[in-house]
Amino acid sequence: MITIALSKGRILKQTLPLLEKVGISLLDDPFTSRKLIFATNHDDLQCVVIRATDVPTYVQFGAADLGIVGKDGLLEHGGEGLAELLDLKIAQCRLMTAVPAAAVGQLRHDKRIRVATKYVKSAQRYYQAQGIQAEIIKLYGAMELAPLVGLADEIVDLVETGSTLKANNLVAQDLVADISCRLIANAASMRVQHKMIAKLVDQLAEHI
Ligand code: PRT
Ligand code: MG
Secondary structure: OEEEEEEOOHHHHHHHHHHHHOOOOEOOOOOOOOOOEEEEOOOOEEEEEEOHHHHHHHHHOOOOOEEEEEHHHHHHHOOOOEEEEEEOOOOOEEEEEEEEHHHOOOOOOOOEEEEEEOOHHHHHHHHHHHOOEEEEEEOOOOOOHHHHOOOOOEEEEEEOOOHHHHHOOEEEEEEEEEEOEEEEEEHHHHHHOHHHHHHHHHHHHHOO
16 A cells, blocks of 8 residues: 655645646545545555645654645755655745845845744745844744734745735745645665555656
8 A cells, every 4th residue: 555645735736636647535525524545446655634844854754755845834844854856846836035125135144134934944944045044933924914013024935926915015035946746755765665656657757
């Protein structure tokens, strides 16, 4: 039995059609079912549907052989014990810094700034590389609010169309990372289940 960990939410919406294209369908609808484990039309393949942030952890410890998760989640996890097999090119967006419109063009190198983000590791790496002294404040959502109420000078968040930033009078500044969904595998599963995983990778690659 092979287990694939799928990220719920917006990634799942784009994952299911991709799986269908390679002949894999879940027997229950994960958007309406309360199940966590889903049988598929293949006897030797099941899916677990979990939070995106948990997918790398399930795969790292072998609770799932494969996973589908955003690069943002992978960067935060660190990738230990995982192999990144394929860029699925779905749920594409960019991890960016953003500041209030009034702060555009202000120098940040001469002071210590406060940055609100869910992406602590990626942000730390970014500001360090830029030589900017940043105090990172971890938030779990609505990062856009932080600069508006004086919690932070800027944010690091995902940007797709830019309309969320715009609605909050924020302006995207620098690119931290290009983000898209990746197929990941447990390192041991790669050896034990090599044949089946290689076949799935080939099939998915054809439909990207
Ligand atoms: O609970 P948690 O927030 O951790 O995750 P979730 O269950 O809400 O996941 P969900 O469904 O939001 O999906 C998250 C994953 O989708 C991310 O890990 C990315 O890999 C991917 N993704 C792609 C995005 C976006 N695009 C995206 N635009 N995740 C979030 N957004 C948000 C962003 O945070 C911001 O609030 O959309 C807003 C920006 O969109 P625009 O179009 O206004 O720029
Ligand atoms: Mg979300």
